[in-house]
Amino acid sequence: xxxxxxxxxxxxxxxxxxxxxxxxxxxxxxxxxxxxxxxxxxxxxxxxxxxxxxxxxxxxxxxxxxxxxxxxxxxxxxxxxxxxxxxxxxxxxxxxxxxxxxxxxxxxxxxxxxxxxxxxxxxxxxxxxxxxxxxxxxxxxxxxxxxxxxxxxxxxxxxxxxxxxxxxxxxxxxxxxxxxxxxxxxxxxxxxxxxxxxxxxxxxxxxxxxxxxxxxxxxxxxxxxxxxxxxxxxxxxxxxxxxxxxxxxxxxxxxxxxxxxxxxxxxxxxxxxxxxxxxxxxxxxxxxxxxxxxxxxxxxxxxxxxxxxxxxxxxxxxxxxxxxxxxxxxxxxxxxxxxxxxxxxxxxxxxxxxxxxxxxxxxxxxxxxxxxxxxxxxxxxxxxxxxxxxxxxxxxxxxxxxxxxxxxxxxxxxxxxxxxxxxxxxxxxxxxxxxxxxxxxxxxxxxxxxxxxxxxxxxxxxxxxxxxxxxxxxxxxxxxxxxxxxxxxxxxxxxxxxxxxxxxxxxxxxxxxxxxxxxxxxxxxxxxxxxxxxxxxxxxxxxxxxxxxxxxxxxxxxxxxxxxxxxxxxxxxxxxxxxxxxxxxxxxxxxxxxxxxxxxxxxxxxxxxxxxxxxxxxxxxxxxxxxxxxxxxxxxxxxxxxxxxxxxxxxxxxxxxxxxxxxxxxxxxxxxxxxxxxxxxxxxxxxxxxxxxxxxxxxxxxxxxxxxxxxxxxxxxxxxxxxxxxxxxxxxxxxxxxxxxxx
Numbered sequence: 001x002x003x004x005x006x007x008x009x010x011x012x013x014x015x016x017x018x019x020x021x022x023x024x025x026x027x028x029x030x031x032x033x034x035x036x037x038x039x040x041x042x043x044x045x046x047x048x049x050x051x052x053x054x055x056x057x058x059x060x061x062x063x064x065x066x067x068x069x070x071x072x073x074x075x076x077x078x079x080x081x082x083x084x085x086x087x088x089x090x091x092x093x094x095x096x097x098x099x100x101x102x103x104x105x106x107x108x109x110x111x112x113x114x115x116x117x118x119x120x121x122x123x124x125x126x127x128x129x130x131x132x133x134x135x136x137x138x139x140x141x142x143x144x145x146x147x148x149x150x151x152x153x154x155x156x157x158x159x160x161x162x163x164x165x166x167x168x169x170x171x172x173x174x175x176x177x178x179x180x181x182x183x184x185x186x187x188x189x190x191x192x193x194x195x196x197x198x199x200x201x202x203x204x205x206x207x208x209x210x211x212x213x214x215x216x217x218x219x220x221x222x223x224x225x226x227x228x229x230x231x232x233x234x235x236x237x238x239x240x241x242x243x244x245x246x247x248x249x250x251x252x253x254x255x256x257x258x259x260x261x262x263x264x265x266x267x268x269x270x271x272x273x274x275x276x277x278x279x280x281x282x283x284x285x286x287x288x289x290x291x292x293x294x295x296x297x298x299x300x301x302x303x304x305x306x307x308x309x310x311x312x313x314x315x316x317x318x319x320x321x322x323x324x325x326x327x328x329x330x331x332x333x334x335x336x337x338x339x340x341x342x343x344x345x346x347x348x349x350x351x352x353x354x355x356x357x358x359x360x361x362x363x364x365x366x367x368x369x370x371x372x373x374x375x376x377x378x379x380x381x382x383x384x385x386x387x388x389x390x391x392x393x394x395x396x397x398x399x400x401x402x403x404x405x406x407x408x409x410x411x412x413x414x415x416x417x418x419x420x421x422x423x424x425x426x427x428x429x430x431x432x433x434x435x436x437x438x439x440x441x442x443x444x445x446x447x448x449x450x451x452x453x454x455x456x457x458x459x460x461x462x463x464x465x466x467x468x469x470x471x472x473x474x475x476x477x478x479x480x481x482x483x484x485x486x487x488x489x490x491x492x493x494x495x496x497x498x499x500x501x502x503x504x505x506x507x508x509x510x511x512x513x514x515x516x517x518x519x520x521x522x523x524x525x526x527x528x529x530x531x532x533x534x535x536x537x538x539x540x541x542x543x544x545x546x547x548x549x550x551x552x553x554x555x556x557x558x559x560x561x562x563x564x565x566x567x568x569x570x571x572x573x574x575x576x577x578x579x580x581x582x583x584x585x586x587x588x589x590x591x592x593x594x595x596x597x598x599x600x601x602x603x604x605x606x607x608x609x610x611x612x613x614x615x616x617x618x619x620x621x622x623x624x625x626x627x628x629x630x631x632x633x634x635x636x637x638x639x640x641x642x643x644x645x646x647x648x649x650x651x652x653x654x655x656x657x658x659x660x661x662x663x664x665x666x667x668x669x670x671x672x673x674x675x676x677x678x679x680x681x682x683x684x685x686x687x688x689x690x691x692x693x694x695x696x697x698x699x700x701x702x703x704x705x706x707x708x709x710x711x712x713x714x715x716x717x718x719x720x721x722x723x724x725x726x727x728x729x730x731x732x733x734x735x736x737x738x739x740x741x742x743x
Contacts, residue, residue, distance in 0.1 A: 099288030124136045138258065144225070153207055294367065299485065334489055362475075376403045391439070500615070554699075654713065
């Protein structure tokens with residue numbers, strides 16, 4: 001008898017048809033534009049003075065071509081779309097559910113507030129899942145006593161918080177205490193609940209006070225200790241040999257602190273190295289078949305995310321090839337204006353459902369339930385000699401046996417208790433050492449399988465997911481109406497630009513490598529899936545186009561020379577129609593998803609800002625790494641926000657307290673466009689050549705509208721987040737030089 005499916009699919013037929021028609025219509029315009037540009041190179045009947053120099057025409061055409069190609073491969077991911085709904089009521093009984101290991105990653109208690117990190121830990125422990133099958137591992141790459149102390153305090157508070165959540169599950173909708181207490185409305189619930197809630201809230205306030213007091217007076221991790229410290233592993237509350245610790249009759253999930261060894265002379269491979277260390281350590285302690293990856297600031301908002309994920313992992317039709325279930329990264333601090341597009345609307349609501357209809361979404365590195373077997377190979381291990389496996393996975397027989405011997409694999413997630421605690425501790429210390437990965441295949445592809453997370457790129461999550469798809473694995477995107485995980489979105493421009501610089505560099509790393517989707521991926525995936533990853537890997541290249549389009553047309557407008565067709569010509573209809581179709585397409589998407597025209601403008605604006613700054617510097621860094629001028633680097637962003645930043649963000653004002661390397665291009669392009677527009681408009685009024693220069697004026701007006709926050713930051717604002725006068729002077733000087741040389 002066939003079992004009932006554990007999830008349902010919904011294909012938005014109307015939306016898919018609209019997307020396909022839109023793509024086809026725009027493609028006709030794209031081909032017409034390319035035809036016009038190519039044929040214009042061979043037209044000789046124009047006067048020499050009227051025809052722009054060849055170099056300008058080539059630059060503009062190349063810029064347009066890059067944008068057109070990137071737009072096309074992005075549109076192809078919308079060719080199909082699917083939305084999935086899990087049905088957790090159909091899951092088997094708790095006794096038959098598999099074990100889950102939760103991996104939480106933190107790297108610096110000074111930049112990642114300990115209270116925030118511990119809220120993530122507590123929320124993971126409070127998930128609606130059998131506690132004996134839930135195991136939480138915290139990777140502390142700083143090796144800091146602050147984080148370890150915070151975990152001990154979190155364990156103590158969780159002894160009261162977990163029973164409270166279980167007792168009032170219908171009222172307490174989130175396992176994160178900070179989210180619950182910040183959203184709780186006074187008077188909600190009966191008298192018994194309110195009385196207990198006040199007691200728990202008092203304990204939570206004491207919990208925060210103890211952590212903050214230790215942070216002030218305790219030992220802070222210096223730069224030296226963060227990069228140079230031995231391995232340290234502590235199992236909290238593990239007084240018994242059972243998988244969950246029972247304290248005062250309260251069943252608690254396993255909680256383990258892991259600080260892998262780090263030495264300045266040894267590569268540690270950033271987050272990918274931390275994930276692989278936890279893969280090894282957890283294999284000896286719990287060895288659950290499924291793993292939840294979480295960033296330290298990404299709280300478990302809905303306690304039911306694990307059960308929903310198991311609806312996909314345990315469904316017999318898709319389970320054999322399913323590598324991971326990806327939830328969206330959503331944020332609880334999105335402001336009314338959302339000036340930095342923290343809602344990630346295009347990615348979460350359009351792009352990822354489009355990939356899901358192909359072979360599955362890309363891996364996000366957090367909010368992801370991944371199958372352990374996908375990262376450590378499969379049944380082929382039985383056919384491989386043990387000595388060869390040691391060359392792949394290292395010298396630990398106990399670790400190799402954890403995935404090689406399926407009869408002892410403990411798929412229910414129970415803790416191994418055949419070894420003494422001292423021997424187990426020593427073995428785990430070895431697995432967390434820097435020496436363990438030497439002369440192994442960790443972080444590499446070997447014998448058609450992956451050996452942990454891959455080290456090729458600093459965006460290890462995206463690249464590892466890509467390689468899993470190339471190996472034939474699939475993935476699923478689950479986007480419930482209730483956010484399953486909630487984090488903190490950047491509330492200042494500096495952090496946003498740093499993050500996107502790192503991501504841009506990371507995806508270009510594998511675009512420029514032998515694993516390029518157009519070369520390595522094409523024979524191994526479908527055409528549409530290849531296009532999806534080609535877009536992910538190459539989209540930062542749009543920065544080349546935007547730098548060109550933000551300068552070259554303005555120089556010619558300043559000098560009264562046209563690069564675009566006359567308004568009265570048929571060719572102008574191509575440019576006007578294609579531009580309007582693209583803008584209207586994005587606008588309609590925003591409106592259909594509940595947004596507004598203002599929301600659409602903000603999305604367009606922040607994309608341009610990221611393309612001008614983050615994509616550009618990510619591109620430069622990727623090129624320098626490729627030619628050996630720079631080594632891989634991971635810049636940790638501050639997870640905290642000061643009150644001034646938050647006030648500006650809530651008011652919808654950009655915080656321009658960012659690096660000069662980001663700010664100078666913004667201001668230079670804005671001043672260049674202002675000067676070009678004023679001079680060009682004056683020339684047009686005097687000469688009356690509106691038909692010739694109308695296209696230039698439209699581009700300049702669009703850029704100035706997108707640059708309004710910069711103009712406001714220069715001329716109007718007086719707060720701390722305004723643009724400094726020194727930046728304005730430097731940028732003005734660059735603009736003048738550019739205009740002079742441009743002649």
